[in-house]
Amino acid sequence: MNKKSLKDIEIQGKVVFCRVDFNVPMEEGKVTDDTRIRAALPTIQYMVEQGAKVLLASHLGRPKGQVVEELRLNAVAERLQELLGKNVVKTDEAHGDSVKEEIAKLNNGDVLLLENVRFYPGEEKNDAELAKAFAELADVYVNDAFGAAHRAHASTAGIAEHLPAVSGFLMEKELDVLGKALSNPERPFTAIIGGAKVKDKIGVIDHLLDKVDNLIIGGGLAYTFIKALGHGVGKSLLEEDKVDLAKSFMEKAKANGVNFYMPVDIVVGDDFSKDANTQVVAIDNIPEDWEGLDCGPKSREIYADVIKKSKLVIWNGPLGVFELEPFSHGTKAVAEALAEANDTYSVIGGGDSAAAVEKFGLADKMDHISTGGGASLEFMEGKELPGVVALNDK
Numbered sequence: 486m487n488k489k490s491l492k493d494i495e496i497q498g499k500v501v502f503c504r505v506d507f508n509v510p511m512e513e514g515k516v517t518d519d520t521r522i523r524a525a526l527p528t529i530q531y532m533v534e535q536g537a538k539v540l541l542a543s544h545l546g547r548p549k550g551q552v553v554e555e556l557r558l559n560a561v562a563e564r565l566q567e568l569l570g571k572n573v574v575k576t577d578e579a580h581g582d583s584v585k586e587e588i589a590k591l592n593n594g595d596v597l598l599l600e601n602v603r604f605y606p607g608e609e610k611n612d613a614e615l616a617k618a619f620a621e622l623a624d625v626y627v628n629d630a631f632g633a634a635h636r637a638h639a640s641t642a643g644i645a646e647h648l649p650a651v652s653g654f655l656m657e658k659e660l661d662v663l664g665k666a667l668s669n670p671e672r673p674f675t676a677i678i679g680g681a682k683v684k685d686k687i688g689v690i691d692h693l694l695d696k697v698d699n700l701i702i703g704g705g706l707a708y709t710f711i712k713a714l715g716h717g718v719g720k721s722l723l724e725e726d727k728v729d730l731a732k733s734f735m736e737k738a739k740a741n742g743v744n745f746y747m748p749v750d751i752v753v754g755d756d757f758s759k760d761a762n763t764q765v766v767a768i769d770n771i772p773e774d775w776e777g778l779d780c781g782p783k784s785r786e787i788y789a790d791v792i793k794k795s796k797l798v799i800w801n802g803p804l805g806v807f808e809l810e811p812f813s814h815g816t817k818a819v820a821e822a823l824a825e826a827n828d829t830y831s832v833i834g835g836g837d838s839a840a841a842v843e844k845f846g847l848a849d850k851m852d853h854i855s856t857g858g859g860a861s862l863e864f865m866e867g868k869e870l871p872g873v874v875a876l877n878d879k
């Protein structure tokens with residue numbers, strides 16, 4: 486990588502503003518998957534050992550510029566403290582006088598976690614004043630938040646204009662592994678795209694159609710494609726204004742000779758809950774009052790077969806609502822097929838896909854689990870990541 490790294494600078498006794506991606510799954514105020522926190526530990530531990538005063542900054546969820554009590558980072562601070570085996574100071578703000586007072590109390594090697602940076606409306610707007618307010622807290626900026634590197638926000642990009650700015654170790658590793666996998670992909674090359682963030686993902690499908698041999702569309706995205714085929718989708722997740730686009734993707738796949746796969750059968754539920762009644766239906770037979778929440782058994786078999794014949798698979802986004810047992814089987818089938826396919830290099834992207842693989846106990850069978858979903862997709866599209874561009878060149 487042509488960007489400066491943490492190892493290239495002197496941080497002893499300096500206040501380091503380190504952007505991390507601690508946007509972790511939470512339930513009832515507890516962190517349910519700490520993969521992203523553990524992934525940042527090498528960088529944090531290094532800064533501690535070097536005697537820096539470490540300020541960690543992260544977003545959690547999408548509070549849209551307001552304080553949302555459930556999205557405070559207190560539980561994250563607790564988990565980090567356990568993992569580091571060291572006290573972590575947590576502030577209720579992310580900049581300003583109260584934070585400066587806490588920083589003044591830090592000794593070399595101490596760690597402080599700032600409050601959710603997205604509680605400030607300026608964060609997502611990359612507001613210059615907010616970027617300056619963050620920069621005022623520190624001497625050096627380190628970006629280790631690969632998962633948020635595709636966002637040009639005040640704490641991921643703007644701040645870098647005011648301080649020496651370098652990458653952390655997680656950021657470096659992600660760019661290295663993904664870069665190597667894609668510069669000359671082994672074929673057949675398959676992309677599996679699922680999840681719920683339709684708007685974020687549907688665009689990258691276009692680019693993947695220029696690169697892959699096989700494309701599998703699943704999860705909540707699938708219903709926009711099912712609708713594009715002219716079928717009803719009941720109460721399933723649907724991005725009505727992307728239906729025409731979905732149609733054009735299917736045409737592009739055909740024109741490019743890409744094998745295009747989407748579910749042929751669906752597990753529908755009458756409620757978004759683990760106690761829902763379920764049934765398996767064909768994609769042209771989704772009942773009006775039901776919601777598609779997983780792919781069915783026939784689809785799973787087809788996907789597993791494609792995976793086993795691939796040399797490289799990138800997977801972003803669960804194939805169903807894997808958090809609820811009755812709708813976890815599609816995601817599990819894909820994870821198992823990847824685990825069994827020894828000749829297939831598997832790259833897993835996305836917080837939820839990574840959490841799913843972890844939940845099924847298959848994480849150590851994957852070749853690379855990225856901490857970034859959207860970020861890894863944009864990287865694989867060949868887009869420049871603003872959080873990387875903003876860093877100092879070597």
Ligand SMILES: Nc1ncnc2c1ncn2[C@@H]1O[C@H](COP(=O)(O)OP(=O)(O)O)[C@@H](O)[C@H]1O
Pocket residue numbers: 679680681682683703704705706722777778779801802803804805806807808834835836837838839858859
């Ligand atoms: N059919 C579906 N309907 C609604 N939500 C779904 C469906 N399939 C998957 N999901 C949800 O998608 C979420 C993950 O989406 P997303 O954040 O886009 O993925 P990732 O974090 O892996 O990039 C999961 O919480 C999962 O429950």
Ligand SMILES: O=C(OP(=O)(O)O)[C@H](O)COP(=O)(O)O
Pocket residue numbers: 506508546547632633636834835836837856857858859860
């Ligand atoms: O979880 C994240 O995205 P991802 O689910 O695409 O990996 C990152 O923390 C970025 O969050 P955002 O998509 O709200 O900017």
